[in-house]
Amino acid sequence: MPSDAGRSVIVRFCRPAVIVGVLSLAAVIGVYWYMALRPGTNPALVPSPPAILKALRDEIATGDLLVNTVASLKRVVIGFCIGASLALVLGALAGWFRYAGYVLNPIIDALRPIPALAYIPLVIVWVGIGEPSRIIIIVLAVFKPCVVNARAGMNEVAQIYVDAARTLGASRWRVFATVALPSAVPYFIAGLRTGVSTGFLALVAAELIAAPSGLGFMIQNAGQYFRTDVTIVGIIVIGLLGALLDQVASRAGRALTSWSDVRREP
Amino acid sequence: MNARADSVRAVSAKLAVRGLTHRYSMGTPPTELTVLSRIDLEIARGEFVCIIGESGCGKSTLLRMMAGLLMPSEGEVLHDGTRVRGVRHELGFVFQQDAVFPWLTVEKNVAYGPKSRGVPKAERERLVAHWCEAVGLTAFRKAFPKQLSGGMRKRVDLARAYANSPDVLLMDEPFAALDVQTKAEMQDAVLDLWKSTGKTVVFVTHDLDEAVFLSDVVVVLSSRPGRVHAIVRSTLARPRNGETRVGDAFAVAKRTLWTTLQQARGRAVAPAKARQAPPTTTERA
Numbered sequence: 001m002p003s004d005a006g007r008s009v010i011v012r013f014c015r016p017a018v019i020v021g022v023l024s025l026a027a028v029i030g031v032y033w034y035m036a037l038r039p040g041t042n043p044a045l046v047p048s049p050p051a052i053l054k055a056l057r058d059e060i061a062t063g064d065l066l067v068n069t070v071a072s073l074k075r076v077v078i079g080f081c082i083g084a085s086l087a088l089v090l091g092a093l094a095g096w097f098r099y100a101g102y103v104l105n106p107i108i109d110a111l112r113p114i115p116a117l118a119y120i121p122l123v124i125v126w127v128g129i130g131e132p133s134r135i136i137i138i139v140l141a142v143f144k145p146c147v148v149n150a151r152a153g154m155n156e157v158a159q160i161y162v163d164a165a166r167t168l169g170a171s172r173w174r175v176f177a178t179v180a181l182p183s184a185v186p187y188f189i190a191g192l193r194t195g196v197s198t199g200f201l202a203l204v205a206a207e208l209i210a211a212p213s214g215l216g217f218m219i220q221n222a223g224q225y226f227r228t229d230v231t232i233v234g235i236i237v238i239g240l241l242g243a244l245l246d247q248v249a250s251r252a253g254r255a256l257t258s259w260s261d262v263r264r265e266p
Numbered sequence: 267m268n269a270r271a272d273s274v275r276a277v278s279a280k281l282a283v284r285g286l287t288h289r290y291s292m293g294t295p296p297t298e299l300t301v302l303s304r305i306d307l308e309i310a311r312g313e314f315v316c317i318i319g320e321s322g323c324g325k326s327t328l329l330r331m332m333a334g335l336l337m338p339s340e341g342e343v344l345h346d347g348t349r350v351r352g353v354r355h356e357l358g359f360v361f362q363q364d365a366v367f368p369w370l371t372v373e374k375n376v377a378y379g380p381k382s383r384g385v386p387k388a389e390r391e392r393l394v395a396h397w398c399e400a401v402g403l404t405a406f407r408k409a410f411p412k413q414l415s416g417g418m419r420k421r422v423d424l425a426r427a428y429a430n431s432p433d434v435l436l437m438d439e440p441f442a443a444l445d446v447q448t449k450a451e452m453q454d455a456v457l458d459l460w461k462s463t464g465k466t467v468v469f470v471t472h473d474l475d476e477a478v479f480l481s482d483v484v485v486v487l488s489s490r491p492g493r494v495h496a497i498v499r500s501t502l503a504r505p506r507n508g509e510t511r512v513g514d515a516f517a518v519a520k521r522t523l524w525t526t527l528q529q530a531r532g533r534a535v536a537p538a539k540a541r542q543a544p545p546t547t548t549e550r551a
Binding site for chain 2: 160161163164165166167168169170171174178179182183185258259260
């Protein structure tokens with residue numbers, strides 16, 4: 001946030017939003033801690049926060065956490081790149097060129113109400129339980145919000161810019177490339193951000209199906225051995241990673257739409 | 267019809283409108299509405315022509331047809347004797363709304379037209395430098411439109427239109443959204459551009475002061491359907507400046523135009539004073 005640039009760290013972290021936010025989070029952890037320490041609670045099923053921290057240290061020390069995080073990240077990045085680029089190309093064409101819309105809109109609208117996870121059984125039957133099937137699930141999950149947003153963005157291009165470009169001598173193709181696409185970028189970004197989070201959701205589900213590695217595998221595996229502490233570590237890392245990916249997408253989006261004076265908060 | 271016959275007919279006019287009628291259907295059941303009816307106009311090379319009329323008289327529609335953005339139901343628009351069948355870069359357009367591309371910097375906005383036409387980079391660079399200078403935006407070449415005021419964005423719009431080497435400039439109430447002070451500055455800027463380039467300008471406005479201040483000729487349209495009610499030729503001296511705005515001749519010219527506009531609206535006026543007005547001639551179309 002540029003307005004904070006000149007302020008000291010102390011001032012920045014003493015804002016009510018930060019203080020109350022931290023307290024609120026601390027209260028949740030406190031309640032959990034109290035429950036974990038109550039007599040009669042099995043520490044193997046409800047590990048205390050220090051036990052969770054220890055599990056985290058162990059997972060880092062053995063390298064398991066890193067291996068699993070990298071495996072998950074790789075899948076989500078590959079799936080995201082394929083799903084998002086496919087969605088942006090098809091969505092942009094469907095939203096701009098009339099006949100492309102006639103061809104693509106029924107397909108997009110038919111796919112729209114189906115959750116990506118519903119394809120899991122089909123994908124397993126068709127592709128098996130290897131790496132490709134996990135990536136296909138992520139691609140499907142990323143594709144849907146991206147294509148819907150991309151198409152909406154192209155539908156909302158202001159006529160005034162199109163007219164202006166035409167009177168300046170721009171060809172149809174140039175209007176598409178230099179007017180429609182850039183003016184729809186805020187929509188593309190919104191789609192990509194949603195895509196990142198839905199892709200990440202699908203990742204965990206995809207890894208629950210017989211994956212040899214990954215964060216989804218890690219929590220599933222730990223659950224089967226009653227290693228609740230490891231499961232909780234995995235859940236926390238998934239949360240942090242998801243937030244991180246969203247931040248990356250959000251910052252990239254803001255950099256690309258710095259020309260826009262519309263506020264694009266989530 | 268062939269281009270040769272057109273050029274013979276319209277040899278003297280830079281832009282000619284012949285028998286132009288425009289209708290469109292609206293509502294359910296569809297009723298046909300005639301927006302413009304049998305418009306005939308001849309605009310000479312280098313003239314500054316204003317078109318005024320009540321709101322809804324079709325003056326913007328007429329201008330969009332001159333630009334080739336809309337096709338008339340009947341009749342035609344001729345540019346240098348050839349029929350306008352679609353947009354062409356020779357017919358530059360300045361819109362009422364903010365039409366500057368917000369995702370491009372000032373200089374890239376100005377370079378947009380030349381780039382669309384495949385003008386080489388060095389020549390584009392020269393055009394951008396020249397037209398940014400002409401509208402006083404050289405210091406803001408790298409700025410994005412959101413960093414500029416409304417008046418400055420209009421300057422970008424003007425520079426962008428002129429940088430595309432148009433032959434005729436069509437302006438659709440370009441300054442309607444600006445405050446009085448900025449508007450006056452922009453009118454001065456537009457007259458400077460007109461004087462330095464000698465290019466024909468057709469300027470739609472509903473502001474009488476603006477029409478009187480800018481024009482050689484004012485076309486007064488009547489309403490529903492829009493018809494040419496009168497063509498008023500200005501005799502105000504040029505160059506025009508701040509003095510012009512407060513002079514007696516200006517007040518008389520405005521009074522004449524106002525009277526004509528009232529007649530165009532079909533309202534009764536006391537014509538005696540206006541008809542005597544010496545420095546302005548009114549010819550009924």
